Amino acid sequence: MPDVVFTVDQARSMRDQDVPGHNRWHPDIPPAVTVSPGSDIRVECREWTDAQIGNNDSANDVRDVDLSGAHMLSGPIAIEGAEPGDLLVVDILDLGPVPQQEGGPAPGQGWGYTGIFSKQNGGGFLTDQFPDAYKAIWDFHGQIATSRHIPGVRYTGITHPGLFGTAPSPELLSRWNTRERALIATDPDRVPPLALPPLEDSVLAGTLSGEELAAVGRDGARTVPARENGGNHDIKNFTRGSRVFYPVHVPGALLSGGDLHFSQGDGEITFCGAIEMGGFIDFHVDLIKGGMATYAVTTNPIFMPGNVEPRYSEFLSFIGIGVDHDSDTNLYNDATQAYRNACLNAIAYLEKFGYSGPQAYLLLGSAPIEGRVSGVVDIPNACCSLYLPTAIFDFDVRPSASGPVSADRGSCAVSS
Ligand code: ZN
Numbered sequence: 033m034p035d036v037v038f039t040v041d042q043a044r045s046m047r048d049q050d051v052p053g054h055n056r057w058h059p060d061i062p063p064a065v066t067v068s069p070g071s072d073i074r075v076e077c078r079e080w081t082d083a084q085i086g087n088n089d090s091a092n093d094v095r096d097v098d099l100s101g102a103h104m105l106s107g108p109i110a111i112e113g114a115e116p117g118d119l120l121v122v123d124i125l126d127l128g129p130v131p132q133q134e135g136g137p138a139p140g141q142g143w144g145y146t147g148i149f150s151k152q153n154g155g156g157f158l159t160d161q162f163p164d165a166y167k168a169i170w171d172f173h174g175q176i177a178t179s180r181h182i183p184g185v186r187y188t189g190i191t192h193p194g195l196f197g198t199a200p201s202p203e204l205l206s207r208w209n210t211r212e213r214a215l216i217a218t219d220p221d222r223v224p225p226l227a228l229p230p231l232e233d234s235v236l237a238g239t240l241s242g243e244e245l246a247a248v249g250r251d252g253a254r255t256v257p258a259r260e261n262g263g264n265h266d267i268k269n270f271t272r273g274s275r276v277f278y279p280v281h282v283p284g285a286l287l288s289g290g291d292l293h294f295s296q297g298d299g300e301i302t303f304c305g306a307i308e309m310g311g312f313i314d315f316h317v318d319l320i321k322g323g324m325a326t327y328a329v330t331t332n333p334i335f336m337p338g339n340v341e342p343r344y345s346e347f348l349s350f351i352g353i354g355v356d357h358d359s360d361t362n363l364y365n366d367a368t369q370a371y372r373n374a375c376l377n378a379i380a381y382l383e384k385f386g387y388s389g390p391q392a393y394l395l396l397g398s399a400p401i402e403g404r405v406s407g408v409v410d411i412p413n414a415c416c417s418l419y420l421p422t423a424i425f426d427f428d429v430r431p432s433a434s435g436p437v438s439a440d441r442g443s444c445a446v447s448s
Contacts, residue, residue, distance in 0.1 A: 037065045038065065038109065069114075073109070110286055119277045151163035190295050196287065261278070266296065379396070390444050
């Protein structure tokens, strides 16, 4: 087993670990550990909300989740000799839920969850259609996930980290804050908000305290979006065997991350749409000196997808176009609207088999579905498609002359 360079006791909050992690991006958060290029390392992670969500049948915890302390990240890990302009090479050797634990109150201890955030607290891709909070608990059986809240499906997870990245330079952080504040200023009262500005509440910055911690709270970037340092990509293909090339913006690179996912569909559409868990991830780290300029990797990481993932060979695919069907209004090459419609078409179809809309929405967020940008040039309608693997269902989900087999599919967890 590689050296465990960041340890998490799942019985304690990230705040109470011997070396705490952090929940903002900021160059002044001190490294928890320094490792050499060429090292194999293990990083242990808390579930991204610091385990606010329970293994129960109510979605009240999702409705009321406090997002000011998210994402709880492990790190930063300094890499000896890394300098701005280098590429940090990160191989994902292995990852999974909390090892050897088939029970416990923290996500990752034999179970995980998918949540639909309420429109008032987080929102999601289909928040206008699904404004309330819902939840599904998933039980892990080796690599297989099943849910008492979504019976009739069983699938192999596409296990990956939702979020890893390097620390921003002071200059890069300042640019993020400027441009995100400018976006927020276009509609400051919007629900859900257009972006999340720095927030002093619940800030955690490793071992920093006092005025140094307050300074991170005032300027540190929130961890929700992907940015030039990597961050919350939620790319399901960061599976075992992946190699990611992260731009280095500060001395030591300062790699941090977490938000491990047992599985996720492309788009992570419910926002908390993966199967969320704590656990471990093993990396091999190395450097390409000066690699950013050598390979023109200046704004975002590049990566080679993993070679260990579930194999599904048959899909039922749903198409969406960039039209607002409620008002029959044409939008111009709007791929976001097109993918939203592909999702809504898939949900309407699954409802014919007895699932509720929220159950179908939770399934599309968490199962290994493929989302594709199919056409963005055929004016005015962008076209996107969603590929649903048919083998994840224990009934025949394909269309036929005999019609869908509707059954009592139970209920997902709802809020009171
Ligand atoms: Zn996540």
